[in-house]
Amino acid sequence: MSQLHFAPLESRGLIRIGGEDATYFLQNLVTCDIEKLDADHAGFGALLTPQGKILFDFIVLRTDDGYLLDTPRETLADFAKRLTFYRLRAKVEIEALGSDVGVVASWGGASPSPLPGHHASDPRLAELGERHLGNLEDIRAALLEADGQQETPEAYASHRIALSVPESLSDYGYSELFPHDADMDQLNGVSFSKGCYVGQEVVSRVQHRATARKRMIAVSADTILPEVGTEILADGKAIGTLGSSAQANGAHVGIALVRLDKVQAARDKGAAFQCGDVAVALDLPSWAGFTWPADTSDA
Numbered sequence: 257m258s259q260l261h262f263a264p265l266e267s268r269g270l271i272r273i274g275g276e277d278a279t280y281f282l283q284n285l286v287t288c289d290i291e292k293l294d295a296d297h298a299g300f301g302a303l304l305t306p307q308g309k310i311l312f313d314f315i316v317l318r319t320d321d322g323y324l325l326d327t328p329r330e331t332l333a334d335f336a337k338r339l340t341f342y343r344l345r346a347k348v349e350i351e352a353l354g355s356d357v358g359v360v361a362s363w364g365g366a367s368p369s370p371l372p373g374h375h376a377s378d379p380r381l382a383e384l385g386e387r388h389l390g391n392l393e394d395i396r397a398a399l400l401e402a403d404g405q406q407e408t409p410e411a412y413a414s415h416r417i418a419l420s421v422p423e424s425l426s427d428y429g430y431s432e433l434f435p436h437d438a439d440m441d442q443l444n445g446v447s448f449s450k451g452c453y454v455g456q457e458v459v460s461r462v463q464h465r466a467t468a469r470k471r472m473i474a475v476s477a478d479t480i481l482p483e484v485g486t487e488i489l490a491d492g493k494a495i496g497t498l499g500s501s502a503q504a505n506g507a508h509v510g511i512a513l514v515r516l517d518k519v520q521a522a523r524d525k526g527a528a529f530q531c532g533d534v535a536v537a538l539d540l541p542s543w544a545g546f547t548w549p550a551d552t553s554d555a
């Protein structure tokens with residue numbers, strides 16, 4: 257049996273959405289299909305700017321009386337305030353919850369059942385593990401009792417980075433990227449069959465025209481990667497920017513936002529890739545549904 261690992265994620269907080277109009281309110285606001293959620297299945301989504309860029313993102317679980325949004329604690333108050341701005345006359349309750357409740361991530365083994373709080377597999381990628389939302393001390397105690405091994409948030413980040421799954425505020429800032437840039441369309445973060453939501457026209461246009469040229473992909477190196485924001489170069493020209501990085505499974509790995517066409521054009525010329533002083537390799541994530549472009553004449 258695989259060892260169960262878990263880590264309380266201090267950087268994540270919770271927003272509670274309740275009231276009789278909660279489902280309608282979220283469904284017409286965010287990128288994911290809220291109506292398809294149930295108590296056992298979480299969703300991944302974002303609130304976009306009217307121009308289609310990611311303003312806030314979250315993992316959402318349905319509860320008996322509404323929803324819990326698992327989102328960066330750093331922007332928790334701002335996100336709750338923005339949701340209140342959209343509430344208008346809807347019968348919706350919006351509450352940023354305190355620090356005694358939060359998020360625990362588990363991976364590598366099956367979680368015990370039942371557990372206190374609310375739980376679901378990570379909707380982005382099954383290999384990431386599970387999310388546990390609720391009283392942090394209660395969840396921690398239950399996982400320890402089940403022989404789970406407590407890890408640091410950095411250990412979970414290494415696990416995530418090794419799977420090439422980007423995360424807001426670690427790999428990109430808010431209001432900087434479109435959902436396709438951050439691979440949200442690949443990680444179950446965007447519904448293309450539900451009705452309208454804020455920024456939907458832009459996202460749909462990119463999807464139907466297949467015009468997404470920027471993507472988050474995997475980076476690897478033989479030594480420690482430079483700091484976040486370091487440019488990735490080919491023949492001295494910038495083709496992308498490094499996001500978060502870690503040492504995982506004995507390898508140095510990271511995530512980068514790149515122009516796919518420029519990477520492929522450099523490869524066609526036999527150019528090497530450099531990030532700071534470090535030689536790097538660039539690869540598509542194993543879960544990616546997109547490919548390297550065939551025509552790089554305009555790169």
